[in-house]
Amino acid sequence: MNRKTLFEQIKQKKSFLCVGLDTDPAKIPAHLLKEADPIYEFNKQIIDATQEYTVAYKPNIAFYEALGTKGWESLQKTLEYIPKSIFTIADAKRGDIGNTSSLYAKAFFETMDFDSITVAPYMGIDSVKPFLEFKDKWVILLALTSNEGSMDFQLTRSAEGKPLFQEVLEKSSKWGTPENMMYVVGATRGEKIAEVRKIVPEHFFLVPGVGAQGGSLKDVAKYGMNSECGLLVNSSRGIIYASNGEDFAEAAGKEAKKLQEEMAVLLDKYLSL
Ligand SMILES: O=c1ccn([C@@H]2O[C@H](COP(=O)(O)O)[C@@H](O)[C@H]2O)c(=O)[nH]1
Numbered sequence: 001m002n003r004k005t006l007f008e009q010i011k012q013k014k015s016f017l018c019v020g021l022d023t024d025p026a027k028i029p030a031h032l033l034k035e036a037d038p039i040y041e042f043n044k045q046i047i048d049a050t051q052e053y054t055v056a057y058k059p060n061i062a063f064y065e066a067l068g069t070k071g072w073e074s075l076q077k078t079l080e081y082i083p084k085s086i087f088t089i090a091d092a093k094r095g096d097i098g099n100t101s102s103l104y105a106k107a108f109f110e111t112m113d114f115d116s117i118t119v120a121p122y123m124g125i126d127s128v129k130p131f132l133e134f135k136d137k138w139v140i141l142l143a144l145t146s147n148e149g150s151m152d153f154q155l156t157r158s159a160e161g162k163p164l165f166q167e168v169l170e171k172s173s174k175w176g177t178p179e180n181m182m183y184v185v186g187a188t189r190g191e192k193i194a195e196v197r198k199i200v201p202e203h204f205f206l207v208p209g210v211g212a213q214g215g216s217l218k219d220v221a222k223y224g225m226n227s228e229c230g231l232l233v234n235s236s237r238g239i240i241y242a243s244n245g246e247d248f249a250e251a252a253g254k255e256a257k258k259l260q261e262e263m264a265v266l267l268d269k270y271l272s273l
Contacts, residue, residue: 016055020091025067037070040081056089056234079113088116089140105131115138119141119142132180137180138181141181144183146187190216221270
């Protein structure tokens with residue numbers, strides 16, 4: 001999917017919500033466990049209940065690969081079930097020497113037809129470039145993550161006082177363009193999002209950390225929105241585990257709707273959509 005189509009979807013749905021499919025067999029409702037593929041059945045019902053409110057789905061690949069062959073099958077079926085108008089993110093956090101990255105790109109962009117993949121920047125340009133060679137596919141590079149440990153490296157400063165995340169943004173933004181590269185920026189970092197926005201004014205940000213991790217949607221919009229929205233805000237557990245009873249899909253739909261309604265207000269406020 002290209003940037004224009006993504007922005008059209010955001011305007012049409014008045015939403016920049018990404019629903020995270022972090023589907024854990026230990027957390028899905030008991031009545032689904034009798035199904036042949038409980039993970040797929042859970043995802044299918046979550047997708048049915050939330051697709052009206054969301055512009056992206058983000059399966060976290062760890063939850064599927066931990067289950068071996070069956071997990072990969074559930075992932076493939078889930079991907080095929082997601083409507084083509086909705087942006088898909090393989091949250092796989094890959095990146096390796098060039099020839100290996102080429103095969104990761106082939107796995108997620110050709111063998112599976114994801115629109116985008118999260119990539120770690122640590123190994124540098126040759127580990128990222130192979131993902132950028134696919135038309136209308138996206139690299140979502142980790143820039144400033146939502147976890148505590150982001151302080152260990154990302155926020156440490158060079159002798160000149162520049163934080164590492166700034167170096168990553170400045171350098172990597174020359175590898176691709178705002179048409180094929182986004183950045184992960186955690187919602188838990190509040191006003192830091194403004195610093196990132198100054199360095200990369202045009203790029204989309206994938207923003208995890210609202211919901212279960214406590215980040216503020218209002219702050220994300222205030223500090224991060226640009227003229228084409230420029231945000232995909234993810235919530236995983238806050239939506240998909242809103243209930244663990246038979247009403248799980250309905251409860252997920254309600255949570256997604258609540259976030260979409262807040263997003264519609266913020267889009268009106270900052271973009272007059
Ligand atoms: O900085 C990051 C990068 C990725 N994630 C991922 O996003 C979701 C968040 O899930 P919640 O349940 O909404 O907290 C999850 O898949 C993480 O691996 C992140 O949280 N922070």
